[in-house]
Amino acid sequence: MTSATTHPETLMLHAGPRNDPVTGSVAVPIHQTTSYQFRDTTHAANLFALKELGNLYTRVMNPTCDALEQKLAALEGGVAAMAVSSGQAASALAVLNICHAGDNIVSSTDVYGGTWNLFAHTLSTLGITVRFVDPVDPEAFRRATDSRTRAYYAETLPNPKLAVFPIGEVASIGRSLGVPLIMDNTAAPVICKPFEHGAAIVVHSTTKYIGGHGTSIGGAIVDGGNFDWEQHADRFPMLNQPDPSYHGAIWTQAAKPLGPIAYILKARVTLQRDLGMSMSPFNAFQFIQGLETLPLRMREHSRNAASVANYLQNHPAVTRVIFPGTHTDAEQRRRTKAYLKGGLGGLVGFELKGGEAAGRHFIDALKLFYHVANIGDARSLAIHPASTTHSQLTEAEQGATGVTPGYVRLSVGIEHIDDILADLTQAFAAVSAGLAAAA
Ligand SMILES: *Cc1c(COP(=O)(O)O)cnc(C)c1O
Numbered sequence: 001m002t003s004a005t006t007h008p009e010t011l012m013l014h015a016g017p018r019n020d021p022v023t024g025s026v027a028v029p030i031h032q033t034t035s036y037q038f039r040d041t042t043h044a045a046n047l048f049a050l051k052e053l054g055n056l057y058t059r060v061m062n063p064t065c066d067a068l069e070q071k072l073a074a075l076e077g078g079v080a081a082m083a084v085s086s087g088q089a090a091s092a093l094a095v096l097n098i099c100h101a102g103d104n105i106v107s108s109t110d111v112y113g114g115t116w117n118l119f120a121h122t123l124s125t126l127g128i129t130v131r132f133v134d135p136v137d138p139e140a141f142r143r144a145t146d147s148r149t150r151a152y153y154a155e156t157l158p159n160p161k162l163a164v165f166p167i168g169e170v171a172s173i174g175r176s177l178g179v180p181l182i183m184d185n186t187a188a189p190v191i192c193k194p195f196e197h198g199a200a201i202v203v204h205s206t207t208k209y210i211g212g213h214g215t216s217i218g219g220a221i222v223d224g225g226n227f228d229w230e231q232h233a234d235r236f237p238m239l240n241q242p243d244p245s246y247h248g249a250i251w252t253q254a255a256k257p258l259g260p261i262a263y264i265l266k267a268r269v270t271l272q273r274d275l276g277m278s279m280s281p282f283n284a285f286q287f288i289q290g291l292e293t294l295p296l297r298m299r300e301h302s303r304n305a306a307s308v309a310n311y312l313q314n315h316p317a318v319t320r321v322i323f324p325g326t327h328t329d330a331e332q333r334r335r336t337k338a339y340l341k342g343g344l345g346g347l348v349g350f351e352l353k354g355g356e357a358a359g360r361h362f363i364d365a366l367k368l369f370y371h372v373a374n375i376g377d378a379r380s381l382a383i384h385p386a387s388t389t390h391s392q393l394t395e396a397e398q399g400a401t402g403v404t405p406g407y408v409r410l411s412v413g414i415e416h417i418d419d420i421l422a423d424l425t426q427a428f429a430a431v432s433a434g435l436a437a438a439a
Contacts, residue, residue: 164338
């Protein structure tokens, strides 16, 4: 790309390779290959020794994935990215890259259910402890930190609470202690830029808004290049001490000629080598198509969701609307304003009078909205968490996560707003008719 634009609309169409250098193809080719012919044995040896960067084997890198990675780095304003097989792979690898047995991280309590399970159960079987703290008080992160704390972890816009995370406050506590903040920005691409507020690493489930069409599972880790791993060498032995799995490479030193990419370089050449959570080139192609229209879609998702929230606030069957724009708490309003720009995202929650029966009836009555566990599709989606995603929890546990029996979560799509509101209206009518009949 020639101009140094920062406009996401332009960046998402132009960042990365302008065309295929061999064929001139403007759309990124799907490089459906496992392997790459080396020029000669010296070339091959240089690639393996990291003296030269280039394609070795698709488990570790692939040109289609590389094109996606360049766009993702541009989207977040980071220095480099690594595509992985799912959002779950992204969060797991983001932590495993700097933690081993005996270490800990401090995580927000308000995280995706899959992340919760990974942190509370699977990482603990590997000897990595996750200390959960409530992001209502950013200082809780400081209090939970000790000399074995390797990272802080949080989501920009966690559902079901849809309370924006205090990114800058927690990032600066971390920076004062030498602890990097990893932000899961899945729910707020384009509208939140965690690196601008001090986060060090961003992870995405590209499955959601980035893909945008519900076709592919994928994830990514983006390195902000803004954290000095060398300055905190005691905290990050995995980046500052010789790596016996790679001829004693010291990643902070090995990365120097390439830029501030020690973290993501190590993730690629050791974790993808060993764990192989790679993205397929075909899925990378799908995510590139998604990224090209992501800024446009986020604008429409945000606009439609704000209209839906407004409609729900005035509806007599609704007792509470949960949306970044409708929080009454002053600190929540401040965080929304400080961290979300150009839109408030596409997620809206609400509570129905009539509890669980009304919530289930409402979902069953929807005709345009799909009933799925996904978010971020161009289509409108709905789910009743109490009877699905959160059904394994007790009612008290559900309450702690922000799920009440009548809670309905909407992922508002980019259909015409009149059609979205018409579907909600007919579903409310069906619920009140059903409840009247049952009474
Ligand atoms: C869906 C999701 C994930 C997990 O992503 P997958 O691609 O489904 O593995 C992680 N974080 C958030 C916020 C998500 O919504």
